[in-house]
Amino acid sequence: MSETIRVERHADWVELTLNRPEKLNSFNEEMHLALRAAFDAAAEARAILLTGAGRGFCAGQDLGDRDPAKMDGTPDLSQTLTKFYNPLIRQIRALPCPVICAVNGVAAGAGANVALACDIVLAATSARFIQSFGKIGLVPDAGGTWTLPHLIGMARAKALALTAEPLPAETAADWGLIWKALPDDALMPEARALAKKLSQGPTHGLGQIKQALHASMANTMEEQLDLEAQTQKICGAHPDYAEGVAAFLQKRTPNFGVKE
Numbered sequence: 001m002s003e004t005i006r007v008e009r010h011a012d013w014v015e016l017t018l019n020r021p022e023k024l025n026s027f028n029e030e031m032h033l034a035l036r037a038a039f040d041a042a043a044e045a046r047a048i049l050l051t052g053a054g055r056g057f058c059a060g061q062d063l064g065d066r067d068p069a070k071m072d073g074t075p076d077l078s079q080t081l082t083k084f085y086n087p088l089i090r091q092i093r094a095l096p097c098p099v100i101c102a103v104n105g106v107a108a109g110a111g112a113n114v115a116l117a118c119d120i121v122l123a124a125t126s127a128r129f130i131q132s133f134g135k136i137g138l139v140p141d142a143g144g145t146w147t148l149p150h151l152i153g154m155a156r157a158k159a160l161a162l163t164a165e166p167l168p169a170e171t172a173a174d175w176g177l178i179w180k181a182l183p184d185d186a187l188m189p190e191a192r193a194l195a196k197k198l199s200q201g202p203t204h205g206l207g208q209i210k211q212a213l214h215a216s217m218a219n220t221m222e223e224q225l226d227l228e229a230q231t232q233k234i235c236g237a238h239p240d241y242a243e244g245v246a247a248f249l250q251k252r253t254p255n256f257g258v259k260e
């Protein structure tokens with residue numbers, strides 16, 4: 001297993017840490033492959049927590065690895081996206097359990113947009129989000145051109161992408177780009193407590209919530225009402241629903257089959 005990703009397994013949830021701190025955890029090919037493999041290996045987990053080692057979360061692409069001066073001929077950056085970033089974003093969104101991101105420090109370029117592809121994003125107050133692409137002649141990738149306007153509206157999305165100004169974590173939370181900004185020393189305890197709590201929930205239903213909310217971004221209200229009816233049929237037939245209702249009526253804590 002590559003050292004570029006640290007994996008810490010708990011009974012029902014997994015913590016993955018981007019681990020190239022000397023390069024602010026920027027992505028090289030090794031880390032890309034290791035992260036994908038780690039998400040694959042965590043597919044049975046009931047919650048996944050993603051964070052970064054050292055003082056940064058992730059500075060996006062390792063630009064040393066994609067330096068046009070060192071590449072043969074004209075670089076075709078679409079290959080980097082189709083081979084690495086796009087499958088990663090699709091993988092995170094498709095995972096059947098909640099993915100929490102604890103942004104422990106700067107999140108720049110694709111690093112910011114990988115964080116924003118996660119289901120719940122917490123950030124340390126000292127963290128900042130930078131759409132660095134505009135500074136180097138690129139467009140926001142890793143889903144950024146979709147995520148930003150959907151989460152914070154076109155006016156803010158355009159200004160962030162065109163100016164590449166750092167957005168402090170607290171403003172990101174005020175704007176609805178992320179869930180919460182937390183004091184630096186509270187970030188990891190709170191993120192781990194959330195991962196543990198979600199891992200003890202009705203994972204099947206939580207996965208269905210995630211997918212229904214994703215679908216809503218492209219659906220009309222009519223389509224979404226139909227989707228809710230179909231999804232509720234599936235959820236109602238799952239044993240977690242019977243357990244949730246029984247626990248409520250018996251005034252006890254539900255047991256959705258957790259190990260801890």
Ligand code: LHQ
Pocket residue numbers: 022023024026059060061062063064066077080081106108109110111130132133136138141
């Ligand atoms: C880095 C990086 C980095 C290498 C910090 N690479 N070393 C997709 C398609 C294909 C190609 C292109 O990209 C993409 C997607 C993208 O992500 S494009 C955007 C790429 N990312 C950036 O443009 C961000 C570049 N980094 C920065 O602007 C700064 O490092 C930030 C603002 C993130 C942090 O600034 P500081 O806190 O002042 O730290 P620093 O700049 O001193 O960085 C610390 C070290 O990390 C330093 O190395 P050194 O050996 O001098 O200590 C940096 O060179 C290295 N580093 N980001 N992306």
